[in-house]
Amino acid sequence: MKDKQSDVVVIGAGPAGATAAMLLAKEGFSVLLLDRAVFPRSVPCTGWLTAKSLPLLEELGIRRTTLKKRALSDITFHKADFSQTAKPQFEEAPGYLIDRSQFDHMLVTTAEKLGVEVIQGVAVQDAKPLESHVTIQLDNGTTREARLLVIAAGRDTPLLQRIGIGIAGTDSLRWSAMVESTSAKTSARQSPKMDIVLGLDQGPSFGLCSLSAECVAVSVSWVGERQEAGRALIQLCRQAHEHKIVPVDLTAAAAAAPIFRLLAAASLDMDTHVGKHTLVIGEAGGFVSAASNEGIYASMWSAQIAAEVLVKALRSVQSQDELMAFDSAWRVQMADYLRSPHTDVQFLLPLIFSNQPMADRMGAAFFLGENI
């Protein structure tokens, strides 16, 4: 029996894959969206979502009122020794503190409503680009075919090597570790709040403490050795509790926290995101902000640019030529945002705590990806 063929197969139904699938379905193409997890699934994530994502979310049919009560405007920068603070000012809330598991689930259910065929709980074992199409082998023993393939399978996916696309070197390597509690006592009226501890290593490493009605989370983004990230998380949990930034001591849980490899802005160092009949988007392609490790918006944005390229490719007889346009398209639109704040934060640290305009500019760089 011939395998069922779709116009596009998207591997990974996180923010990148779900966005690409929805935008293609809205253009009338048949899309298969596959994920090895069953949604709602849990993801290590602080839940920061920039307001810059609103126009795209609205295009996908997700209204800003859904996010309103999660608006984040209480933001404080701290010096690493907690001796000084600064509060960046924004004209309006720069973003939201979302429940990531619910958010991703909402994207997948919206994709289904738009006509995307979603298969959950099945992993892709192999992807083979052939001359005229792509075949996908699933771990339930079945195969599927598509004209084009989108890899949106998140960090460290082995699928890139299979199709001959290399991930960048380790120049942009960072470690991220996080611990959270949904049982800690916070008020039901607790409005979202975030405390950022800058210069944890006297340099670019930072810590994040977030508080909402449902969750307390502490995380570090560490540039250096892997095991130091774990130690930094433990210390930050203790200090955040001592300084009453979070209402619970998460030190014990921090000792067992998993440590993730993050390739911040690694997309900028990759030669290409285009393979035979294939595009790579989201964190799989290193689309993560260097300033803040923000990957939800970067992933969705890379998906939006990819969808425009894919639509042209699907309507063309020279589809591979059209796909090649992705490499320059995302660079033109996203490079500045990904490499922000364009300067070594270490030299700015003293100014951020003594000069309000500098605190505001750091806020805009960290939360909105603007150049400092």
Ligand SMILES: Cc1cc2nc3c(=O)[nH]c(=O)nc-3n(C[C@H](O)[C@H](O)[C@H](O)COP(=O)(O)OP(=O)(O)OC[C@H]3O[C@@H](n4cnc5c(N)ncnc54)[C@H](O)[C@@H]3O)c2cc1C
């Ligand atoms: C501790 C931590 C905190 C973070 N906090 C934030 C934050 O507050 N805000 C922010 O914007 N970003 C944050 N990030 C980064 C952000 O979570 C990621 O960049 C984002 O999830 C990338 O989205 P994606 O769609 O590319 O990949 P993912 O969300 O990782 O989705 C990939 C999907 O692919 C599926 N998959 C993988 N392999 C296969 C396979 N072989 N077959 C089928 N399915 C497969 C997975 O199950 C997964 O659902 C954080 C990261 C870490 C580590």
